[in-house]
Amino acid sequence: MGMRHLTTVFGFVLALAGMAGHAMADGIDDPRRAEYFKGLAGKTIAFVPVTMGIDLTEGWASVMRRQADRLGMKLEIRDPHFSADAGAQAITSLIAEKPDVLVVHNPDVQSYARLLKRAEESGIHVIQINMRSNYNSDVYVGADWIGIGEGEAQAVIDKCGAGTSGKVAVLQGQPTSGSDSGMMKGVENVFTKHPEIKLVANLAGEWDATKAHAIISTVIQQNPDLCGVVGFWDVMDLGAAAAIKESGKPIVLVTSGGGEQMACDNVAKGAFDKEIAYQVMDQGRDLNDMIATVLQSGLPAGKLKAVIYSPQLIISKETLRPGLCWSASELKK
Amino acid sequence: MLGRVRSLAVSQERIVLLTALALFVAFSVFLKGFLSSGNLVSLVRGVSTLGILGVGMAIVVIGRGVDLTIVAIYAMAAAWTLHLANLGIAIPSAMLLGFLLALSIGLINGVLIAYVEIPALFATLGMASLVYGFVRFALVPLYVVYMPASAGAIAWIGGGFVWGVPTPVLFFALIAFLGFLFLRFTKPGRLVYAIGDNFAAARISGAPVRTIVVLQYVLSASIAYVAGMITATAVASMNTNVSNSSLIYDVILVVVLGGIGLSGGRGGIRNVIVGTLLIGILLNGMTIMNIQYTLQNVIRSLILLAAIVLDGIVNPRDEQTAQQGDI
Numbered sequence: 001m002g003m004r005h006l007t008t009v010f011g012f013v014l015a016l017a018g019m020a021g022h023a024m025a026d027g028i029d030d031p032r033r034a035e036y037f038k039g040l041a042g043k044t045i046a047f048v049p050v051t052m053g054i055d056l057t058e059g060w061a062s063v064m065r066r067q068a069d070r071l072g073m074k075l076e077i078r079d080p081h082f083s084a085d086a087g088a089q090a091i092t093s094l095i096a097e098k099p100d101v102l103v104v105h106n107p108d109v110q111s112y113a114r115l116l117k118r119a120e121e122s123g124i125h126v127i128q129i130n131m132r133s134n135y136n137s138d139v140y141v142g143a144d145w146i147g148i149g150e151g152e153a154q155a156v157i158d159k160c161g162a163g164t165s166g167k168v169a170v171l172q173g174q175p176t177s178g179s180d181s182g183m184m185k186g187v188e189n190v191f192t193k194h195p196e197i198k199l200v201a202n203l204a205g206e207w208d209a210t211k212a213h214a215i216i217s218t219v220i221q222q223n224p225d226l227c228g229v230v231g232f233w234d235v236m237d238l239g240a241a242a243a244i245k246e247s248g249k250p251i252v253l254v255t256s257g258g259g260e261q262m263a264c265d266n267v268a269k270g271a272f273d274k275e276i277a278y279q280v281m282d283q284g285r286d287l288n289d290m291i292a293t294v295l296q297s298g299l300p301a302g303k304l305k306a307v308i309y310s311p312q313l314i315i316s317k318e319t320l321r322p323g324l325c326w327s328a329s330e331l332k333k
Numbered sequence: 334m335l336g337r338v339r340s341l342a343v344s345q346e347r348i349v350l351l352t353a354l355a356l357f358v359a360f361s362v363f364l365k366g367f368l369s370s371g372n373l374v375s376l377v378r379g380v381s382t383l384g385i386l387g388v389g390m391a392i393v394v395i396g397r398g399v400d401l402t403i404v405a406i407y408a409m410a411a412a413w414t415l416h417l418a419n420l421g422i423a424i425p426s427a428m429l430l431g432f433l434l435a436l437s438i439g440l441i442n443g444v445l446i447a448y449v450e451i452p453a454l455f456a457t458l459g460m461a462s463l464v465y466g467f468v469r470f471a472l473v474p475l476y477v478v479y480m481p482a483s484a485g486a487i488a489w490i491g492g493g494f495v496w497g498v499p500t501p502v503l504f505f506a507l508i509a510f511l512g513f514l515f516l517r518f519t520k521p522g523r524l525v526y527a528i529g530d531n532f533a534a535a536r537i538s539g540a541p542v543r544t545i546v547v548l549q550y551v552l553s554a555s556i557a558y559v560a561g562m563i564t565a566t567a568v569a570s571m572n573t574n575v576s577n578s579s580l581i582y583d584v585i586l587v588v589v590l591g592g593i594g595l596s597g598g599r600g601g602i603r604n605v606i607v608g609t610l611l612i613g614i615l616l617n618g619m620t621i622m623n624i625q626y627t628l629q630n631v632i633r634s635l636i637l638l639a640a641i642v643l644d645g646i647v648n649p650r651d652e653q654t655a656q657q658g659d660i
Binding site for chain 2: 051053054082176200201204206210212213217219220221238242245262328329
């Protein structure tokens, strides 16, 4: 090989290296990026919770607010404060104001169903969070209630099998709510496969710890060999836990909730044996992703029909670790 | 005429007492385990805070008033106490502050009714929303407040036992007894009846009517705080939304059902106990029978309606009530 050849090869290699170096320095533009930011900026998201001030809604709102601030969107919260009437009014006026996305937390399956349909007919994307209505809108993000009911029932059965009385009580919140009917279905799905389990009571504590306390202490009096309690909401089930503690009996209590710090504290204390939680912060993230999705989809409102079930988080003595739960009081700071 | 009304008024309490006894006997016969001592204790324990609130309400209703803030005070003052304890304030100071909050709400109620002369129904209804709103806005940012571990020293208030009897039952007995002593043997207590029976006559005969009215609301607020702390320590939390719940109707139900006429001047603590026990027996029996939630509500509402109708029959509108109007 002559000197000239060598120089050519050397030059070629240099040129290649140079090109590569050049490409690395410049990067490659993502043509969809500008579109993403431009498309989302200035959009309005309206949120109608059952009420603000509870761990769930505060958690979702804070995660949605972060994304809205980051992307230059507007988040508007209309707090009906546990009144389905006030919520219906809020949605009615929002239909006139035409936000781009309406995030709704239904108090029950019926109250808002027609309004949500009207909202989508008028072009507003409707996302339902955790508590759905009878109307299937663009997106449902939230707990898989039937799955949670099945998980809770199974957890109780694991502890109340052979060698125990097999007697179990179910403590519902309010049977007319979307969450309760789902959880009850899940519980039934599992119990029908286990004839050894005796459902000795199926009562509702109206989400109230005091009522839960009275109910469970009566049920324990009636069934001193009660083995387990399936509770439907951790905040209410604190009353059941107190009744069990007062009885001094080793009764298993499985509950479900938003995985707030109080759940971890009470599992650590032994008040709850297990909580099957839906992670509120992750649900907020799902909400954010679905807000961005419906806005980018180009589909008219009411066409998408997607469901995003939240994965279950199991909180028990075995899974307990710092940071497993999130803290509502931290959000307030 | 007066004699007839009085004998009928007694008979309403009798009717309720007989109903309670009949239910008690029926449940004892037909429901296995109802009559066990453990169940009877849990029966009374289940309605003891309701009964305590009923005593507070009775003191006001006998004086021809009504205190719709009683549940708001019960929930919010106790919630603030727990919240302060969560912030690291020592338990005695937290309880003192919570009690002072309750006391000042009672005082404002009394002044609004006695001096500004706003009807009790409107004054206390407005105050109930104000108390809830103000406490949630300014004092307790969270919807449910949990009892911190540092409050373990007061857990006995709602969750303890003395000689095998749950402390809430003992508190109910104590407060009922104190309420009885107040109404029966103290001068202000007797004046409550005088005011409830005929406000104008009581004033003309020189009774310090305004002071007594203020005292009634201060007493009911204080009793509400005690009930709130019993609940908060029993279930290691306070759900501020109880303030907006139907509990206030249950409290009125206990009072009216027991035979304390809403037109004032009649009845006593015994009526509250009878009303509370009837509700307790009913709730306990329905729980044992595993009656569905919605049906339980129907049964409870029917009993309230029946009690009000009965109240209308045995305490009929007469010349006097027609002049003064209903509350």
